[in-house]
Amino acid sequence: MKIYNTLTKQKEEFKPIEPNKVRMYVCGPTVYNLIHIGNARPYIVFDTVRRYFESVGYDVNYVQNFTDVDDKIIKKANEEGRSTTEVVEQYIAETLQDVRNLNVTPATKHPRVTEEMKQIIEMIETLIEKGFAYEVNGTVYYNTAAFEGYGKLSKKVLEELEAGRSERVTLTEEKKNHMDFVLWKPKKEGEPYWQSPWSDGRPGWHIECSAMAKRYLGDTIDIHAGGEDLIFPHHENEIAQSEGANGKAFAHYWMHNAFLNIDNKKMSKSLGNFKTLRDVGEMYGYDVVRFFMLNAHYRSPLNFSAELMESAKSSLERIKNAKMTLDFALKNSQVEALTSEEETLLAELPKLEARFHEAMEDDFNTADAISIIFELVKFANTYAKEGASKPFIQAVFDLFNKLSDTLGLLYDLKGDNEDGLSDAEIEEYIEKRKQAKKAKDFAEADRIREFLKDSGVLIEDTREGVRYKRV
Numbered sequence: 001m002k003i004y005n006t007l008t009k010q011k012e013e014f015k016p017i018e019p020n021k022v023r024m025y026v027c028g029p030t031v032y033n034l035i036h037i038g039n040a041r042p043y044i045v046f047d048t049v050r051r052y053f054e055s056v057g058y059d060v061n062y063v064q065n066f067t068d069v070d071d072k073i074i075k076k077a078n079e080e081g082r083s084t085t086e087v088v089e090q091y092i093a094e095t096l097q098d099v100r101n102l103n104v105t106p107a108t109k110h111p112r113v114t115e116e117m118k119q120i121i122e123m124i125e126t127l128i129e130k131g132f133a134y135e136v137n138g139t140v141y142y143n144t145a146a147f148e149g150y151g152k153l154s155k156k157v158l159e160e161l162e163a164g165r166s167e168r169v170t171l172t173e174e175k176k177n178h179m180d181f182v183l184w185k186p187k188k189e190g191e192p193y194w195q196s197p198w199s200d201g202r203p204g205w206h207i208e209c210s211a212m213a214k215r216y217l218g219d220t221i222d223i224h225a226g227g228e229d230l231i232f233p234h235h236e237n238e239i240a241q242s243e244g245a246n247g248k249a250f251a252h253y254w255m256h257n258a259f260l261n262i263d264n265k266k267m268s269k270s271l272g273n274f275k276t277l278r279d280v281g282e283m284y285g286y287d288v289v290r291f292f293m294l295n296a297h298y299r300s301p302l303n304f305s306a307e308l309m310e311s312a313k314s315s316l317e318r319i320k321n322a323k324m325t326l327d328f329a330l331k332n333s334q335v336e337a338l339t340s341e342e343e344t345l346l347a348e349l350p351k352l353e354a355r356f357h358e359a360m361e362d363d364f365n366t367a368d369a370i371s372i373i374f375e376l377v378k379f380a381n382t383y384a385k386e387g388a389s390k391p392f393i394q395a396v397f398d399l400f401n402k403l404s405d406t407l408g409l410l411y412d413l414k415g416d417n418e419d420g421l422s423d424a425e426i427e428e429y430i431e432k433r434k435q436a437k438k439a440k441d442f443a444e445a446d447r448i449r450e451f452l453k454d455s456g457v458l459i460e461d462t463r464e465g466v467r468y469k470r471v
């Protein structure tokens with residue numbers, strides 16, 4: 001399996017630290033707002049990376065933090081006259097609900113900064129002891145000049161910064177080098193704080209991820225991931241902290257997703273050009289959002305527009321219809337044995353599956369993987385239909401489910417919803433309607449049809465029987 005590694009700027013063969021295991025850390029959001037669809041991109045992309053590893057037999061330990069202390073959270077709490085705890089609890093719950101709607105598997109562990117202070121303080125103490133950090137008036141800074149590898153992840157960015165900086169930025173009195181960053185800072189009036197050897201205060205942003213990755217995954221991890229805006233300074237600083245404190249390589253592979261843009265500009269809270277995932281998910285379907293994101297390679301910028309969402313919606317519809325057709329054909333097939341023509345056709349399935357893996361093993365090329373699912377859809381629509389044998393339809397259906405599940409594409413939100421009818425309940429109503437028709441009680445049959453329609457289920461009488469569709 002090949003992964004593009006930001007650290008070496010090339011695709012590399014993936015070699016796990018432990019056989020069949022992946023230790024993966026993904027930077028999570030700061031929780032003070034509903035997430036926007038740009039934030040949904042890393043959730044979907046790295047969930048798919050995880051699913052793929054799991055589908056080929058890896059055990060993935062997936063850690064994703066919540067940043068629950070931050071200036072923006074404090075500002076929001078003050079604006080709304082609420083405590084920071086209330087704000088944080090609300091938006092962690094909202095975010096978890098949003099990403100569940102995207103069919104993102106919950107992380108093995110979702111640590112929160114406020115619950116990791118002991119580990120954070122210990123790591124800062126180690127950095128001071130080893131000469132990688134210094135304290136001035138209650139603030140602790142990382143001494144970037146002391147870490148030889150500083151800049152190794154983001155070289156280019158640093159060079160640009162060096163070139164542009166000399167005249168414009170003057171060094172503050174406290175810092176030894178321009179690039180030095182805060183590990184611990186004293187509290188300001190009214191801010192949440194924790195006790196430490198240096199001051200009552202709180203940690204800087206970067207140290208949290210180094211401390212959490214160490215606690216839950218160990219000193220060296222396989223994959224560290226996040227959006228490309230995190231390469232500098234966040235990930236560069238994480239490397240300096242973790243490698244400085246632990247004396248070992250931090251992450252073997254660094255993966256970064258490109259931006260989701262709107263009108264060719266990055267979608268972001270600060271630019272104010274964002275759309276919440278909640279709004280877009282409710283409008284087009286959360287499954288359409290997931291499908292839309294996976295239709296592009298994760299390292300290519302992706303533009304958001306209403307037209308593109310509409311087109312993603314109708315493409316996904318073709319895949320959903322194929323699933324219904326296969327399901328229906330399987331239930332209604334009367335042919336028990338494979339025909340010889342079918343036997344020949346079945347040889348195509350492993351070829352499609354192999355090409356799906358080839359695409360995914362080439363740095364998770366989900367766009368190509370989806371095009372292979374469409375080839376399978378075409379194959380299913382052509383051969384696995386009325387008149388085909390049960391074992392043939394089953395084989396096509398199994399592969400179809402396997403591939404679409406690997407990408408997490410088809411899932412039923414309404415199935416989990418207490419307000420919606422379950423499959424079994426729908427089948428029961430369909431059976432009742434059938435009985436009513438048999439007894440020539442057409443008024444009752446129509447009432448059942450109307451009731452199902454009001455519950456969001458459309459039924460269709462076909463020659464082979466009744467089909468239904470959730471709308």
Ligand code: AMP
Pocket residue numbers: 027028029030037038039040041042226227228229230257258259260261266267268
């Ligand atoms: P933030 O809460 O801004 O730190 O973002 C949380 C995650 O979303 C990080 O991994 C960011 O890199 C990522 N992210 C933010 N905006 C976008 C965007 N427009 N496109 C893709 N990823 C983004």
Ligand code: ZN
Pocket residue numbers: 026027028209234238
């Ligand atoms: Zn991080």
